Amino acid sequence: MWADIYHKLVEIYDIKAVKFLLDVLKILIIAFIGIKFADFLIYRFYKLYSKSKIQLPQRKIDTLTSLTKNAVRYIIYFLAGASILKLFNIDMTSLLAVAGIGSLAIGFGAQNLVKDMISGFFIIFEDQFSVGDYVTINGISGTVEEIGLRVTKIRGFSDGLHIIPNGEIKMVTNLTKDSMMAVVNIAFPIDEDVDKIIEGLQEICEEVKKSRDDLIEGPTVLGITDMQDSKLVIMVYAKTQPMQKWAVERDIRYRVKKMFDQKNISFPYPRTTVILSEKKTN
Numbered sequence: 001m002w003a004d005i006y007h008k009l010v011e012i013y014d015i016k017a018v019k020f021l022l023d024v025l026k027i028l029i030i031a032f033i034g035i036k037f038a039d040f041l042i043y044r045f046y047k048l049y050s051k052s053k054i055q056l057p058q059r060k061i062d063t064l065t066s067l068t069k070n071a072v073r074y075i076i077y078f079l080a081g082a083s084i085l086k087l088f089n090i091d092m093t094s095l096l097a098v099a100g101i102g103s104l105a106i107g108f109g110a111q112n113l114v115k116d117m118i119s120g121f122f123i124i125f126e127d128q129f130s131v132g133d134y135v136t137i138n139g140i141s142g143t144v145e146e147i148g149l150r151v152t153k154i155r156g157f158s159d160g161l162h163i164i165p166n167g168e169i170k171m172v173t174n175l176t177k178d179s180m181m182a183v184v185n186i187a188f189p190i191d192e193d194v195d196k197i198i199e200g201l202q203e204i205c206e207e208v209k210k211s212r213d214d215l216i217e218g219p220t221v222l223g224i225t226d227m228q229d230s231k232l233v234i235m236v237y238a239k240t241q242p243m244q245k246w247a248v249e250r251d252i253r254y255r256v257k258k259m260f261d262q263k264n265i266s267f268p269y270p271r272t273t274v275i276l277s278e279k280k281t282n
Contacts, residue, residue: 023087031080038072062131067124070148115167116150123147123166129174134243136173137164179216180245182238184252187231188260189268194224194232200263201236204255212251214244219252231268 046065122128124147129135133144135154140162142154152169155161188197198221205219218238226233240248260267 020087024084027080027083027087031076034076035073038076039069042068042072066131066146067148070146074149116165119166119169120147120149120152123152123169128172129176133174133176135175137162137169138171140164175245176242178242179239180242182219182240182245182248182252184236184249184256185225185233186236186256187233187268189266190227190230190232192232192265196263197234197265198223200259200265201234201256204252204259205236205238207255208238208248208251212248214241215248216240219248 042065046061046068129144129147131144131147135141135144137152137154140154140156142156142162144152145155145161146153148166150166152164152166153161154164186197186201201221205221208219209215216239219236220238222235222237224232225235236252238248238252259265
């Protein structure tokens, strides 16, 4: 079947052109299969490594898997490109010689690429963040999905996938590495009984402490932290395990709402005082 198609193409088109196109197609197919096969081998290798006696954190394994796949793809792309250039009778040695002559111009054009790759190396070497970490990079927050030699990909909760060149990463806040601080500010009308509210909040703190296993310290009632025209603010804080800050805050807010309902404590609302005076007439 394939032989018939090949001979038919030869009859219609020039044999050299057909052979050239088929050779290019063959190289691309081999490169595609090579990438898929390499991805499978890399995945299997790190899967087996994760079960060995020398254990690494899963996030570290995911990071190394992503980086290795990325590097192998670059190598395959380079080999495929070199093979296609060879079909044009372009020798890589002579091409590199020409590139050497124009290295100054190429250097200016490729400096961002080199900068990105060097930055990517130091991100991995210094273990700044790993795949699966929740980070804030250049003001963008999300979960790291992939770390490559050139770019880092993080996915936000609702604003899509962010692709950031490694060389553009100026500041990183890793919220997964260490403990986090959960802070809840509870506002209530200034004319409510402060002692009753603090007592209720302390009971909530004890309940939360007994019911959760992701707390390192607290929760603790700090006291009144702000006084405004119509309301007071009391702060409750706790030190939590990585990535548990928001869950603890939600739990505390829910219990505060239930406590306010039970004790008939109202939440503050904007108030406007209007003073009416009668105008005296002679």
